[in-house]
Amino acid sequence: MIEIETLNLEELMVKFNLRGPSLLEAIYFMPISSTDKREQKILYELANSIKSENILEIGTYSGAQALGFRINVLTAHIWTMDITQEMGLDDKNHWVLSEKESGKECVGYSQIHRLLRNSNNIESYQDLPQMDFAYVDGNHSYEAVLADSEHVVNIMKEGGLVCWHDYDLGRKDVDVAKALYTFFDARPLLKPYVIANTQLI
Secondary structure (H helix, E strand, C coil), X not given: CCCCEEECHHHHHHHCCCCCCCCCCCCCCCCCCCCCHHHHHHHHHHHHHCCXXXXXXXXXXXXXXXXXXXXXXXXXXXXXXXXXXXXXXXXXXXXXXXXXXXXHHHCCCCCEEEEECCCCCHHHHXXXXXXXXXXXXXXXXXXXXXXXXXXXXXXXXXXXXXXXXXXXXXXXXXXXXXXXHHHHHCCCCCCCEEECCCCCC
16 A cells, blocks of 8 residues: 655645745635635645736636635636536535536636536547646545546646645544545556645545
8 A cells, every 4th residue: 555645734835845935925715615724724824925817716616716726826717517407416425516506606706617517527628728737626435536636637748746635644544535545556657645634546
C-alpha cells in the first residue's frame, strides 16, 4: 500500500515552489459550507498559487463552495458538477438536492458554470476545458470516489492540483480513504499528500 506523507500548507507550498500570500496575510470570503473555514482558506490559497483559470468542483450541493472559489480566485472560471434528485441517483453516500435547490447560492455569476450531471460518467467531462485545479467532494462511496478520481485526473493540465475532501487519515477503512489508496496504488507517478490537520488530500 502506498505511503501518504502529511505536510502542512507551508511545507507543501515550498516543496512545489507554489506562490501565494501567506495564510496570515490573505483575507478570503468564507461561505457557509460543509468544508470548514481553514480548509476553504487552504483551497483558495492553492488555487491562487497556480493562477488557476479553470477550477472544477465535484459536488455542488448548495453552491456555496463554488461561490467561494469565484469570489476568492478572481482569475478563474468555476465548473461545478452534481446530480439532482430528479436524476434518481440518490444514495446514502451523497447529499442530493432538487434541481431547484442544487447550486442556488451560485446562480447568476457569469464565471460559474453549473453542470447538472453525474460525475461518475466519463461523458460528463467531454465538453469541459482542461482544469488547473479540482476539488472532489461528491459521492463518498468507494466506486464513486474511484470514478470521479479517474475522470478528474484525466482532464487536468500538466502541473494542475487536485484536492479531495473527507479523507480521514485515522480511518483507512472509510470508503473515501480506501478508494484513494486503490487509486494512488495504481498510479505510482502521482504523489499524494495529506494536508495536516485537515480532511484534505
